[in-house]
Amino acid sequence: MRAVWAGRWLRTAYALLGDTPRRSASRGAPRRRRTQKDCRAGWEEEKSTDRVKWRQLEHRGPYFAPAYEPLPDGVRFFYNGEEASEWPAPGCDLPVFTPGWGPREMTVEERKVIKHLDKCDFTEMHRYFVDKAAARKALPREEKQKLKEEAEKLRQEFGYCILDGHREKIGNFKTEPPGLFQGRGDHPKMGMVKRRILPEDVVINCSRDSKIPEPPAGHQWKEVRSDNTVMWLASWKENIQSSIKYIMLNPSSKLKREKDWQKYEVARRLKGVVDEIRSQYRADWKSREMKQRQCAVALYLIDKLALRAGNEKEEGEAADTVGCCSLRVEHIQLHPEADGQEHVVEFDFLGKDSIRYCNRVPVEKPVYKNLQLFMENKEPGDDLFDRLTTASLNKHLQDLMGGLTAKVFRTYNASVTLQEQLRVLTRAEDSIAAKILSYNRANRAVAILCNHQRATPKAFEKSMQNLQTKIKVKKEQVAEARVELKRAKADHETQGDGKSRCFLEKKRRVLEKLQDQLARLSAQATDKEENKQVALGTSKLNYLDPRISIAWCKRFGVPVEKIYNKTQREKFAWALGMAGEDFEF
DNA sequence: CTTGTTACTTAGCACTACATTC
DNA sequence: GAATGTAGTGCTAAGTAACAAG
Incomplete structure (x- = not known):
């Protein structure tokens, strides 16, 4: 059997040809971030910020997924049709949190032998995990009940925190287990080894006067801090994209609910000024300044088609996907006439999660003409909006209405559409x-x-x-x-x-x-x-x-x-x- | 301005628990 | 009671966007 990249069993399988994840090319010396002292100052000063602040936070710290067990001796691995007698050796060259087994990268010797994934035969490994899942499924009722109770016990112990005197549900109280990175779409880092998270990687955030969570026996936290201007209880840096992962509250918590409510209130404020904003960007279609024109056209697309802002992404770090501001010439086609309509723009690009956006829409004539202009003398791979970034777009929006950003248009248009459609479709x-x-x-x-x-x-x-x-x-x-x-x-x-x-x-x-x-x-x-x-x-x-x-x-x-x-x-x-x-x- | 860092929301998929049907 | 269908949940990747510093 070929390497099967889908399915969760892979998480537990060995990483074969994974590249060593590159450290993000940090150019200069690390920059100074907010220190604990600054946080304390923030606490006392009650600075005007839209961040939600809490007074008291106590929790148990994250739950660490236990180590995986080694593959039993009977499970064999084949390379190029031959059984690899010594390989893969059970055991792990990465530090493990509890004695046990985890995915790892190949050693130098192994890399000399194994060069092509499609020569690898994972059949037995795959079968082992499939059988294991089946065995679990076939467990007698009492056994299943027991497992359920154990999970519930865990949830009771780790799954809640006390925030300002209320017991609140935590959203994700477990650290992410080690495994193979599964990106979506054509992801350059697909299959890399996601390291096991150790207590030494984890920053704990809680009140200074609370009971500080105990790290697992024999381990220490990376840091314990008290920052009451953020919502997370614990965080760690992940080794694939070196992004930070957080443990946060469940959407049912007061903190999250308030944030959610705020979001819709901002969108409702947009309703009050949207007409003005629309006539503004219409006027800007004729602006003498290129940047302003691009901004106005982009805004029109975001408003009309509910496109995402489209931040820039680092090449080679993630799949090639785009949003409005990062659209390239190759992503649109202009039709003077199509489907019996004038000035039709055809979009075809991969958006978030590499979901294809494929749509033909008639646009207003100035928009069409502007798009034509933006495409002049450009290669297919060039940016359509070369003078525009999400930052400058949002800066502009901020000036039009406090709290307004590109994503608010999506919320606004979605909600307005629902309300309107309900009105049209419902019969008493x-x-x-x-x-x-x-x-x-x-x-x-x-x-x-x-x-x-x-x-x-x-x-x-x-x-x-x-x-x-x-x-x-x-x-x-x-x-x-x-x-x-x-x-x-x-x-x-x-x-x-x-x-x-x-x-x-x-x-x-x-x-x-x-x-x-x-x-x-x-x-x-x-x-x-x-x-x-x-x-x-x-x-x-x-x-x-x-x-x-x-x-x-x-x-x-x-x-x-x-x-x-x-x-x-x-x-x-x-x-x-x-x-x-x-x-x- | 650019670039990196941080914090938070948004996203689809796998799995599972439960309901329904045979 | 097994088979089938499906709603709900967990997981974590992939976005947005603010901010700091060069």
Whole structure:
């Protein structure tokens, strides 16, 4: 078998041809960051900052994933068709937190022998992990229950903190286990070894007067600090991109809820000035200054198409993806006329998570002309907006409205679209099920606007077929019930007694019930088909002001539980009481 | 201005637990 | 009771954006 790069078993497999992760090319001496002393000063001064501040924070520190067990002796590895008798040797040349095994890079000797991944045969290793997963699945009920209880115990011990006197849920209380880095898209660092995190890597953030978390026996924290202007409880630097990972609170916590609420309030403030901003950027399309023009056109695209800002990325560090400001000439095509419309721009690029954005849109003539201008004398690989960065764009936005950045447009347009679509699609006389379908349609309009895609579910075709079969059966049943009803009607007319009347009523109810079921099934089928490749969750969780949905529920008598599950209701608790039925975004 | 660092939000996928159907 | 379908959850990568320093 070939190297299978998908699947979690890889996390535990050996890294074969991983490059040594390069240290980020730090050019000069490390710059001075905020020190602990500065933090203390911040604490006492209560500087005006939009950062949420806390007074007291106590927690247990992160939970360290236990080390993996070594592969048993029987599991063999083949290279180029031959069994490698000595390799890979169990054991680990990296420091491990508990005695055990972890993924590692090849030694110098191994690298001399193993040069091509496609000559590696992982079959036995793969089977070992598949079997292990199957064994776990086949565990008797009591054993599973026991595992569950152990996990719950862990959650109780590590999964909560005390913040300003309240016990709050932590979002991710475990350090990330070592494994092979799985980037998305064509990632240059795919397959590199992600090191095990040790207590020595971890910075703890908590109140000075709290019980400081104990590092695991025989270990020490990298640092313990008390910075009350940040939301994280612990952090460490990861070795692939040398970015910092954080342990933070669950969305249901007060701190996160308030932040979320603020976000939507900023978007609502934009609503008040958006007309002005729009006429402003329209005017700037004709600006004499190139930079201003580019800014105005970019803003138009961000506003109209809900594009992301598009920060610059370091080449070779991540997959080649772009957003608005980092669009290149090769990503758009101009059509003077297409699909019966004028001034059509065709976009085709990879966005966040290497999700393809492919769209043809008619734009206003000045935008079209400007794009033409921006593309003149440029190579396909050149930046479309060569005078523009996200920083300068956001600087401009900040001047137009305090707190305004490019991403606010996405929030704003998503929420406005939901509100508008709900208004258009909901009919008061519809059943609850039909209303929920309308809600999903409105949600879907937003997801499409924001380009939230998903892979077609594995069993989609099959489950769709099953659904169609069910519909067919139901249709036959309805037809049959119709015939029976007719017969009962005729019987009642000839006999006219109470018994036949009763029978007639019964048949009528049966038919109604069946018709209802049929309607529900076809609605389900429509919904399913339309939703095939659209992910609704992301917009629901991150872009749609929950007060819009809650107000809609109240207005149309739909229970909120039909729209938000328990977790979502906890996250949006701030909005539950706030939004009356006439709330307007 | 550029560049690196830091903090936080947004994103899709794998897995799992539970409901439903056979 | 097994098989199947699906909603919910965990995970962590990949963005945005602010800020400091050269």
